Amino acid sequence: MTTGASSFYFPAPRAQRFCSQCGTQLTQIIPPDDNRLRDACGRCGAIHYQNPRNVVGVLPIWEGKVLLCRRAIEPRYNTWTLPAGFMELGETTAQGAMRETQEEAGAQIELGSLYTIIDVPHAEQVHFYYLARVLSPELYPGPESLEAAFFAVEDIPWSRLAFRTVVTTLEHYIRDRETGVFPIHHYDIEQVSYNTSDQP
Numbered sequence: 791m792t793t794g795a796s797s798f799y800f801p802a803p804r805a806q807r808f809c810s811q812c813g814t815q816l817t818q819i820i821p822p823d824d825n826r827l828r829d830a831c832g833r834c835g836a837i838h839y840q841n842p843r844n845v846v847g848v849l850p851i852w853e854g855k856v857l858l859c860r861r862a863i864e865p866r867y868n869t870w871t872l873p874a875g876f877m878e879l880g881e882t883t884a885q886g887a888m889r890e891t892q893e894e895a896g897a898q899i900e901l902g903s904l905y906t907i908i909d910v911p912h913a914e915q916v917h918f919y920y921l922a923r924v925l926s927p928e929l930y931p932g933p934e935s936l937e938a939a940f941f942a943v944e945d946i947p948w949s950r951l952a953f954r955t956v957v958t959t960l961e962h963y964i965r966d967r968e969t970g971v972f973p974i975h976h977y978d979i980e981q982v983s984y985n986t987s988d989q990p
């Protein structure tokens with residue numbers, strides 16, 4: 791994480807201190823007809839609901855090899871990941887997955903079917919991975935990646951993968967390759983007590 795006034799790279803913490811409508815300090819209340827604590831503004835009445843974020847990504851395949859990117863950003867700097875990132879407002883999950891692939895790997899792909907849907911409640915996220923066919927081996931990784939490369943299944947750097955949703959998506963893929971059938975897999979990832987990180 792960087793510090794200093796000119797650095798804008800770290801995301802703001804989830805908890806909000808001030809009302810984005812009027813600037814008043816927020817308090818936590820259970821609003822009428824609700825059942826959980828919300829950040830609420832005692833001055834203008836705004837309730838600042840927080841909901842899970844969607845992470846959208848791709849499992850891109852070129853001639854049986856998997857496209858992975860080595861992260862140039864925290865968290866998990868220098869570890870390998872499938873192209874993925876936070877969905878932006880106004881786009882579909884498919885558009886977000888395509889955009890992330892372009893940004894992180896510069897790869898030309900043809901998006902396939904949705905493959906994994908992974909609930910990660912402790913990280914307040916849901917991850918969606920699409921299958922994709924890479925159309926050309928040319929890669930142009932962007933500033934979020936140190937490099938992008940294709941890995942034969944037996945060469946996947948398991949101990950240096952960034953996130954458990956990446957690990958489990960790849961595990962499903964390797965298992966499904968044996969049958970040639972790639973159904974949607976929907977599952978949860980629970981927080982691992984010995985892992986102090988809050989990342990999925």
Ligand SMILES: [Zn+2]
Nearest residue numbers: 809812831834
């Ligand atoms: Zn307010």
